[in-house]
Amino acid sequence: MQSSASVVRTRTDRPGMMHGHVLVRPGEIAFRELPRPVPGEHDIILRVRAALTCGTDVKAFVRGHPKFPMPTLFGHEFAGEVAEVGARVRTFREGDAIMAVPTAPCGQCYHCDRQQENLCETIMETMVLGAYAEYVKLPARIVALNVYPKPASLPFPVAALLEPLACVFHGLESVPLRGDDVVVLLGAGAISLLHLLVLRTLGIERITVVGRRAMRAEHAKRLGAERVLLGDLGAARDAVLADTHGRGADIVVECTGQTEVWEAAPSFARRGGQVVLFGGCPPGSQVRLDTQRLHYDELRVLSPFHFTPRAVRRAYDTLTNEGFEGHALITAVYPLAQLQHALSEHRNGEGIKFAVVP
């Protein structure tokens, strides 16, 4: 355990400086005094009021991540208040409570031109990392497209769900849904539970969650899953078949990013069903799929990535709707200095998501 994490008072007094977490190398986080970001003409400096733990951050901390060359600032799910704006920012003012996502497309490349902004050539390389700090800079392209006012009634940690929720909306955008669809969610972590909440707001009631940990499964039950299946994938598939007159589910969403779950996902789907492979697997992963099922049973297989501004807008509209139970996904709130503890709890499956608050 780094002792530095527990000694420093959270808000720094030195002008132009702030505290933030640096991922030094896999397994090592340092809580340091860092220069506070300065806005360019079109940028916003956000005073972070909540940043959430995410599976991606846990993976980066534990084993490294190709997208995070170290040392690096990290943390990409956040909400807060405008601390400072660039000279040409007209849309927001100092003190405004806002919610945002950590990326925005360029609007000019081949993919942006075809409304596939999630695949924009520069969307990932311009991603904002560094929400596990007192301040973070939102660059012009995010300010222009993907920043929204936060209603006072929405707590900051819940507002910080905007990014993962946008991913979920993007994934569902190309999946035709019917109210009587039987849906199977493989996995019971935050992404699965966000799918559950969204599908329920869309009027879908027959949702089965397949998980491994009793605590998370319990959550799924409370959030309205019709059925929760624990343990072995084969047994879970048999139970789904038994529930559907041997047909299988209309829609299967893989939410774990594990190759064995990707491979098992089609076996839960009915003929003509849809399989969404949502969870990203480690680099270099390969999977084997049953071509008989894919072809002769005409399965529709999708593997959506990231999100478009359309999906952010839908996520925003949903999150700011009073009935949406996003708060149920935030297991606990810790001071910023205790990030490492929050990431460990996330990793151990002792909750869904954790917020750190400067």
Ligand SMILES: [Zn+2]
């Ligand atoms: Zn995330």
Ligand SMILES: [Zn+2]
């Ligand atoms: Zn682009």
